[in-house]
Amino acid sequence: FAPGLLTGRRVVITAGPTREAIDPVRYLSNHSSGKMGFALARAAAEAGAEVVLIAGPVDLATPERVTRIDVVSAQQMYEAALARSPGADLFIATAAVADFRPAEDAAHKIKKQPGQSEMTLKLVQNPDIVAGVAGSDKRPACVVAFAAETQNVEDYARRKLSKKGVDWVVANDVSRTDIGFGSDSNEILLVGRDHSEPFGPAGKQQVARFLVEAFARSLGT
Ligand code: PMT
Structure with a gap:
């Protein structure tokens, strides 16, 4: 793309x-490799x-030329995102965040009790x-969510757009093994308030470049 397309712009991305x-x-987690978010950062x-x-x-x-902040839990990712997003122009949530966490993080390894079967x-x-x-108060001009769906991709993506209050949703079908979680390729549907555009299948770096161009246009550059 045009050199300097996002010069002077600040971008915050969550990944993995x-x-x-x-x-x-022990922990609860998922199969995200971080590849899609790292491709967007690049x-x-x-x-x-x-x-x-x-x-x-x-x-x-x-x-x-990317500043990386390593986190482990959703709570830590939340705190880092809210600390870094004020003043940013673009926020892209690629991470597969756990919706729930154990109510208690036991101080010691949980032991199986004699006779315990459940x-x-x-x-x-x-x-x-x-x-x-x-x-948030200092909301970036452009906020993007991803949507990991397994059916009715466009319909669910549109619902996420309004529920989460974002400008774009990048929907991908994670029921397929050739795209999405862990693979080097993706096929997406970029869903905005008034139009949607498919891209791929293509390498995640190519998908990332397509998305960066689209978000730059939406920022008016
Ligand atoms: O990492 P890879 O192996 O390359 O795989 C890429 C991917 C499949 C993880 C990626 O393309 C993707 O779809 N990311 C979103 C995964 C997801 O958790 O989707 P969701 O539909 O559950 O969440 C919707 C959006 O809300 C996402 O932008 C997510 O980052 C965000 N979210 C969800 C829960 C939460 N507590 N906080 C969030 O910000």
Whole structure:
């Protein structure tokens, strides 16, 4: 894309999974590899933006000229996102955030009791990071959520757009193994208030460049 497309712009991106501790040795998490969010961070940096990447636990190298903040839990990702988003122009929530966390993080490893054949884990809701950023005082001009769906992709994406108060939803079908979680490719539907546009299947870096161009246009650059 045009060099300097996002020069002078600040971009904050969340990526990867979160881990919700059960006890010192166990956690709840998901299969996000962080690839989609890291590809977006690289594309935004290549477009000239100042990029902050808030990453859950992933095994990926930090793209050049990107400031990375490592977090583990949804609560930590929420705090980092709300601290870094004021003054940003664009916020992109690529992370697969755990909706719930164990109500208690046990101080010691939970032991199986003699004769125990069942265990119930009580979960409580995590804060919604992207909705929190979209509803904050110093809201970035453009706030983007991803939508991991397995059916009725456009319909659910539209509902997320209004429920979360965001400007765009990038929907992907995570029931497929060739795209989405962990793979190097993705196929997306970019859903805005008044139009939607499909892209892919393509490599995640190509998808990221397509999205960065679309968000730059929406910022008026
Ligand atoms: O990381 P990869 O392996 O490359 O895979 C990429 C991906 C499949 C994880 C990515 O493309 C994707 O779809 N990310 C969103 C995953 C998700 O959790 O979707 P959701 O429909 O549950 O959440 C909707 C949106 O709300 C997302 O932008 C999510 O970041 C955000 N959210 C959700 C819960 C929460 N507590 N806070 C949030 O900000």
